[in-house]
Amino acid sequence: MLRVGLTGGIATGKTTVAAILRELGCHMLDADKIAHGLIEPGGAAYDEVVREFGRGILTPDGRVDRQKLGAIVFADPARLARLNAIVHPLVLEAQDRELDAIERAEPHAIAVVEAALLIEAGYAPKLDCLVVTWCTPEQQLARLTRQDASRGSGRGLTVEQARQRIAAQMPMEEKRRMADEVIDCSGSLEYTREQVVALVAKLEKMEAEHTRQPQEANRNDRRKK
Secondary structure, X not given: OEEEEEEEOOOOOHHHHHHHHHHOOOEEEEHHHHHHHHOOOOOOOHHHHHHHHOHHHEOOOOOEOHHHHHHHHOOOHHHHHHHHHHHHHHHHHHHHHHHHHHHHHOOOOEEEEEOOOOOOOOOHHXXXXXXXXXXXXXXXXXXXXXXXXXXXXXXXXXXXXXXXXXXXXXXXXXXXXXXXXXXXXXXXXXXXXXXXXXXXHHHHHHHHHHHHHHHHHHHHHHHHO
16 A cells, blocks of 8 residues: 655645645545544543643633644643644554555555655655645745634644744754645645646556566565565
8 A cells, every 4th residue: 555644834724735636536545633532531641731730721622622732832832842742643553544544455555644744753664655735924824823713724823823833843944854745835726736636647557566576576586485
């Protein structure tokens, strides 16, 4: 099975690209959703997160208020690093389990892990291909501060909050240098889609090559015997 990573700076179009990949038949794993589940009541990280950040981050019904938690960690790099240290190892374990399950069910699948901190968490070496989404810094800021969250990546943050979140991540140019493929999401949706369609065609060829190499190796082994 081909294992692919999808990452990029915040509000650079990663979610849009993931949706197109899913539509084109790729198996998608959303690391952020996995992480959110881990800090729900009963989740593997819930108790430790509450001990670390206090009950002030909880809603009246005992759930973690992610906005309150975000306000704490994005204002303090040390606190963000502590949260990541609690949650990331559990996310990586869950990703591995889900990928293994997909491979057992569909050995020739293309499985894509979507994660904002995929590189930072040290997961990239486990993947066959790393895809990075990109747009201009001005677009990132505009998308994060847009009030209408139903449109693309709009999150209604203040300019200061948006800049904190951008600054908390690895610089975009560094991520782009590490990428095997880059998707430019600075243009129209149609332009983004064209790039993703071309990407899937490349991934399908990579997966076919993955399948062919072990078969050829087995044939060569049999000939030697």
